[in-house]
Structures are given as C-alpha cells and as structure tokens.
Amino acid sequence: MTDDDDTFTVTMSGGATARGALPDPSAMSVHLDPRLVGDTVRGKEMFAGAVEQQHAALSAYTAALDAADGDVTAPAVQDAATVLHEALQFLPIAHAVYAGVGFPSARSDGAARHAAPPAPAPARGERGLGVHPDVLTAINGDTSQRWELAGEQDLPLAVEIVLATDPDPQVRSAFLSGLTRSRSVVLLMEARETDPDVLSQLAEQGYASPERKYPLRLANLVHRELEGLYELLGLDDTTVARAKARWLRAQEHDEHVTVGDALREIGAIN
Numbered sequence: 001m002t003d004d005d006d007t008f009t010v011t012m013s014g015g016a017t018a019r020g021a022l023p024d025p026s027a028m029s030v031h032l033d034p035r036l037v038g039d040t041v042r043g044k045e046m047f048a049g050a051v052e053q054q055h056a057a058l059s060a061y062t063a064a065l066d067a068a069d070g071d072v073t074a075p076a077v078q079d080a081a082t083v084l085h086e087a088l089q090f091l092p093i094a095h096a097v098y099a100g101v102g103f104p105s106a107r108s109d110g111a112a113r114h115a116a117p118p119a120p121a122p123a124r125g126e127r128g129l130g131v132h133p134d135v136l137t138a139i140n141g142d143t144s145q146r147w148e149l150a151g152e153q154d155l156p157l158a159v160e161i162v163l164a165t166d167p168d169p170q171v172r173s174a175f176l177s178g179l180t181r182s183r184s185v186v187l188l189m190e191a192r193e194t195d196p197d198v199l200s201q202l203a204e205q206g207y208a209s210p211e212r213k214y215p216l217r218l219a220n221l222v223h224r225e226l227e228g229l230y231e232l233l234g235l236d237d238t239t240v241a242r243a244k245a246r247w248l249r250a251q252e253h254d255e256h257v258t259v260g261d262a263l264r265e266i267g268a269i270n
Contacts, residue, residue, distance in 0.1 A: 043094075043098035043099075044098050046094045046098060046161070046165060047094040047095055047098035047099075049094070049191075049192060050087070050090050050091045050093075050094035050095070051091065051094075053087045053090065053091075053188070053191055054084075054087040054088065054090075054091050056087075056191075057080070057083045057084040057086075057087035057088075058084060058087075060080050060083065060084075061077070061080040061081055061083070061084045063080075064076045064077045064079070064080035065077050065080070075234065078234070079232075082232075083187065086183065086184040086187050087187075089184050090161070090184050090188060093157065093158060093161060094161070096158075134149060134155065134156065134159045135156070135158055135159055135162065137149050138159050138162040138163050138166075139162055143168055143170070143171065146163065146166060146168070146171045147168075147170060147171050147174050149163065150163045150166070150171050150172075150174035150175040150177075150178075151174050151175075151177055151178065152178070153178055153179060153180045154180050155178075155180075157182055157184075157185070160175070160181065160182055160185045161185055161188065163175045164185045164188055164189050164192075165188070165192065169195040169197065169198050172189070172193070172195070172198050173197065173198050173201055176189075176198065176201045176202060176204075176205060177201075179224060181205060181206075181207070182207075183207040183228070186202070186205050186206075186207040186208060187207070187209075189202055190202060190208070190209055190212070203215075203216055204216070204221065204225050205225070205228070206224055206225055206226070206227055206228030206229070207228035207231075207232065208228070208229070209232070210229060210232060210233060210260075210269075213226075213229050213259050213260075214258060214259050214260030214263075215258055215259070215260065216258060216259050217256060217257070217258060217259075218246070218247055218250040218255070218257050218258060218259050218262045219247075219250040219251050219254060219255055219256070219257075221247075221259070223244070223247070226243070226247065226259070229259070230243060233263075233268065233269065235268055239266070239267075239268050242266045242267075242268070243262070243263065243266060243268055246262050246263075246265065246266050247262070250262065
C-alpha cells in the first residue's frame with residue numbers, strides 16, 4: 001500500500017516466473033477493506049472460487065507429474081505447473097477481497113498471542129487503507145460506470161478481477177475488448193464464464209487456452225491475439241517465425257484454415 005491516497009498497489013513475486021516454475025504465494029500482498037468496498041458476500045464467493053481453482057490446478061499437476069514418473073521437465077508437467085502458478089497467484093488476491101487483507105503471518109511457535117485492540121471501523125466512504133478509486137467503481141459503480149471502466153487499458157490487477165467477475169455480461173464483454181488483460185484473469189474467466197457470447201469473445205484474448213484458440217480461423221486473428229498462444233505452447237523463436245509466416249500466407253490468400261490446423265501443418269503441435 002502506498003502513501004498516495006489515490007494509488008492501489010499489488011506486490012507479488014512470480015509475476016515473471018519462468019514456464020513451469022512456481023512462485024512463493026506468501027510474497028504477495030494485497031490490501032482491500034470490505035468495510036470500504038462494501039461487498040463481503042461477493043468477496044466470499046470469489047475466495048471460494050479461488051480455492052476451488054487452486055485445488056483443481058493442484059490435482060491436475062499431481063496427475064501430470066505422476067504420468068511423467070516425476071519428470072518435471074515434461075511439457076505436460078510444465079503446462080500444469082503454469083496453471084498451478086496462476087491459481088496460486090490469484091488465491092491471496094481473492095482472500096484480500098474477502099477478508100480485507102492478505103493472508104496473516106504464520107505463527108512460529110505455539111504460544112498464545114494477545115491480539116491488539118481492534119482499530120475503529122472507518123466511516124463509510126473513508127479511504128482508510130488507500131483503496132484505489134477504480135476498485136470502488138468496479139464494485140459499487142452503476143452499470144454505465146463499470147462498463148466504461150471495463151474498456152480502460154492497464155488496469156490494476158484487483159480491478160481486473162472484479163470486472164472479470166461482474167454480474168453483467170455486457171461489462172465482462174467490455175472488459176475483454178481490452179488489449180492488456182492479465183494472463184491469470186483470462187484463466188479465471190475461462191474457469192467461471194457461462195455466457196456463450198462472452199465465451200466466444202474470450203477465445204480471441206491473447207492468453208486464451210489453446211483449446212479455445214485452435215478452432216478459430218487463423219486469418220481472422222491479429223498477431224497480438226496469437227502471441228499469448230505461442231507463449232503458452234512454449235514455442236521457440238524459429239517455430240514462432242514459421243507460425244507468423246503461415247499466418248501471413250493465410251491473410252494474403254484469405255484462407256479458412258484454423259489456428260490448430262495451421263500449427264499442425266508447420267509441426268508446432270501434434
């Protein structure tokens with residue numbers, strides 16, 4: 001949290017963790033106060049979803065590691081670790097939205113500790129913890145305010161999470177029109193989204209899962225909508241160059257080839 005009353009900061013390790021590597025989730029610190037934000041019920045739902053997502057990611061990683069006989073260099077294991085990495089990043093954020101603070105520090109001994117007297121609750125509207133105003137707009141704003149905010153670029157991660165789980169599909173659709181959406185939030189939407197129109201739009205996001213991207217027509221996409229896919233697949237520079245050349249050919253000839261078929265054609269995937 002910064003001293004500037006108009007700044008909200010998310011601090012975490014592992015934001016640029018290499019593919020297959022796991023961060024330390026305790027190194028993330030997020031502070032929101034539900035007394036200010038005013039939506040503890042939604043925060044509880046978000047945290048429950050994050051726990052479920054983390055359990056599913058851990059189970060998938062365990063299965064992949066078992067299938068690879070403990071080989072952590074296997075592509076399937078590294079892909080599962082990447083998903084687990086994203087789930088671990090989101091868990092403390094969702095906890096903060098629910099509880100108002102990050103995870104409490106673990107006790108190093110069994111001795112009972114005397115709790116400090118509770119601080120007085122700030123009055124409604126008081127910015128006691130310096131919550132970014134966009135967080136308040138994303139949760140308490142009317143539909144038009146949330147829709148307008150959803151179209152902004154380079155939003156704080158906490159704001160992205162709230163908008164990605166907005167109850168109005170029009171707001172979620174407006175959010176997906178942005179070019180700077182976080183990988184972890186796109187994965188969150190893939191796990192939660194049920195609206196068919198938003199799901200169709202989600203497939204065009206740069207970090208959409210390969211399974212959603214493969215059926216799309218290659219010529220209908222632009223480079224930024226494919227770069228995240230190349231990263232998720234772990235393609236090397238040479239293969240990426242072949243993929244870009246294949247995209248250019250599809251553009252020039254207005255081909256109807258899908259993303260998946262084009263990548264198979266150049267040997268990028270099986």
